[in-house]
Amino acid sequence: MMSLDRADEVVHVGDEVAVRRVSTSTVPVADRYAYWQESMSSSLYPVRLSPAGPVNRGKRSDFHADFLRVDAGPAKIARGVLDPVRSEITPAAARQRSGDTVQIMLHEGGKILLESRQGRQVLTGRTLTVQSDDEPAVQTHTERVPMVLLSVEAARLSVPMAALRSSMFVPHPVDGMLRVLVLGAAETARHSAGRLDPVGMTSYLSGVAELVLRTLVGHQTEHLGTVEVRRQQVRELVRARFHDPHLTTTVVAEAVGVSVRRLHQLFAGGPTVAVQIRTARLERAVELLSDPLWAAQPVSVVAQRCGFLDHSQFSRAFRQHTGTTPRSFRA
Known part of the structure; x- marks a missing residue:
């Protein structure tokens, strides 16, 4: 597998906040799947990628993805688009994780097949999904999908994992406020490197995740009083x-x-x-x-x-x- 250093474009690197553009167009065609998989696994958690159908007029290896990623310590956010792809957290990989990372995904469109403990579901239009790194799941993007990925260490959240589990791997319709909140966080993180306090940026992204998750979980009666x-x-x-x-x-x-x-x-x-x-x-x-x-x-x-x-x-x-x-x- 190739080294990310050969392709990552460093937009800004500070003491605690790094902004990187991750684009498969910067590497040879034959390396693009391997590069994207290594980038995803190193920045989020280990995933297995495979083609999800014809890409770019039948050139299945000519995989295009373009993301801008902001790493603020235990909180990370990325925004971009990618070609049809199947990503899988295998049962073996999930068993090696401790559930210490929660990821929020804002899908801006396209069609996505999601297979998890909740069964097989089809996501269309704008949706939010939540997942942790210790549960196996398969996501198949059948179309080119714009998306935002926000991940944070579970320890930084006040929402109990027990309350989040029932909300994971199910599509949550996105109202205007939630969409603006997530997109705004991506844009703020992107433009703030070197200007805003890095510790504050970590707290900001964690706070956005907290607000989104609390809104999704709401006041579900099965969780109250436990x-x-x-x-x-x-x-x-x-x-x-x-x-x-x-x-x-x-x-x-x-x-x-x-x-x-x-x-x-x-x-x-x-x-x-x-x-x-x-x-x-x-x-x-x-x-x-x-x-x-x-x-x-x-x-x-x-x-x-x-x-x-x-x-x-x-x-x-x-x-x-x-x-x-x-x-x-x-x-």
Whole structure:
């Protein structure tokens, strides 16, 4: 298989964000399928490609695909078009994956045959599909298809995988807002390299994925009230309100509508809610003390911003968490 370095056009490469144009027209005809497969497998996850019918007047090996891909750490987005092709995540390949990647595909048209645990389905027109890297599936594009691929690490999402599974491998009709959201993310990522903060870009793409997935999953009754969803509600609440010095286990229990005893049961065997709050505060403190924009702010201000009212309490907790004092850490 050929090296991607021979064909990838580097549009922009920064410390944490890379923009690349991946086009089969830049490689010899005989290498085009191999090149596209290597590009897909290295940028997303391993797939097996094969022809899906006559391409370019019977020249089956003359495969055309042209994508612009933006890699922002654990979040990636690509937009482009490709000729008819069959892509497969084999059962063997799926077993080797851990389900740590979720991919959202916006199909802008054409006809696609999708075979998965949900059965065989035909996708036409504009649709959204969701899949993970640990489930076998076959997609056959029978026409030249414009599309957007947005992938993100599952760990960056607050939507539980258990809630996503039933929404995977089924076509979701695309309304105007979802389409604009996904296309807008692709265009923003494409034009922002070198201008916008790279860490912010990762968070932005992850946030777009979060919004799309939450919209697709909605408030399905079969997911409400389950243990994992309750845990996720707690984690989201802690992430959103850890800076509140009055956030306690009791406050969290009341906010999610369970008793304190039930809350302890939900996290039995793992970090308690109190520990999660404390950890979230200290991790944010580490970020702020490492941020040059906060270098002129007193440690006491950082402590208050992270939910600590008592400076000495903050110093003790920070030392236990990092092994050093806040001032020494910043130095």
